[in-house]
Amino acid sequence: MKRNPLIPFLLIAILGIGLTFFLSMKGLKDEEKIASGGKEQKQEETANATPEELYKQNCISCHGENYEGGAGPALKGVGDKLEVADIKKKIQEGGNGMPGGLIPNEKLDEMAEWVSKIK
Structure with a gap:
C-alpha cells in the first residue's frame, strides 16, 4: 500500500x-x-495602597530596603532637612536622576508625609 x-x-x-x-x-x-496595559487593576491597587506599599513598588530599588540609599539618596532623616511641601514637589516632579510621576497625585500628600517621618 x-x-x-x-x-x-x-x-x-x-x-x-x-x-x-x-x-x-x-x-x-x-x-x-x-x-490598557492592565491600568484598571493597577489603579485599584494604587488607590488602596499605603505609602509603604507604594515605596516597595516604586522606590525601593533606588532608595534601598531600609531607606539607606543606593542609586538614590538615603531617605532617613530627610524630614529634618526638607519641608513636607518640598518632599511632595520632589516626588511629583523628580529631578537629579529621579523620575517624576511614580506616585499618583491623589497619594502625593500621604506619601510626602510618610517620607518626612522616616528616621
Missing part, C-alpha cells in the same frame, strides 16, 4: 492555519486588556 507523501504537509498546513486562527481569536479577546 502506497502512502501519499503530501498528507503530512497537508496536516501541518491545516494545523498551522487552525492554530493561527485560534491565537488571533484569543488576541482579540485580550485586545482591551493589552491596550
Whole structure:
C-alpha cells in the first residue's frame, strides 16, 4: 500500500492555519486588556495602597530596603532637612536622576508625609 507523501504537509498546513486562527481569536479577546496595559487593576491597587506599599513598588530599588540609599539618596532623616511641601514637589516632579510621576497625585500628600517621618 502506497502512502501519499503530501498528507503530512497537508496536516501541518491545516494545523498551522487552525492554530493561527485560534491565537488571533484569543488576541482579540485580550485586545482591551493589552491596550490598557492592565491600568484598571493597577489603579485599584494604587488607590488602596499605603505609602509603604507604594515605596516597595516604586522606590525601593533606588532608595534601598531600609531607606539607606543606593542609586538614590538615603531617605532617613530627610524630614529634618526638607519641608513636607518640598518632599511632595520632589516626588511629583523628580529631578537629579529621579523620575517624576511614580506616585499618583491623589497619594502625593500621604506619601510626602510618610517620607518626612522616616528616621
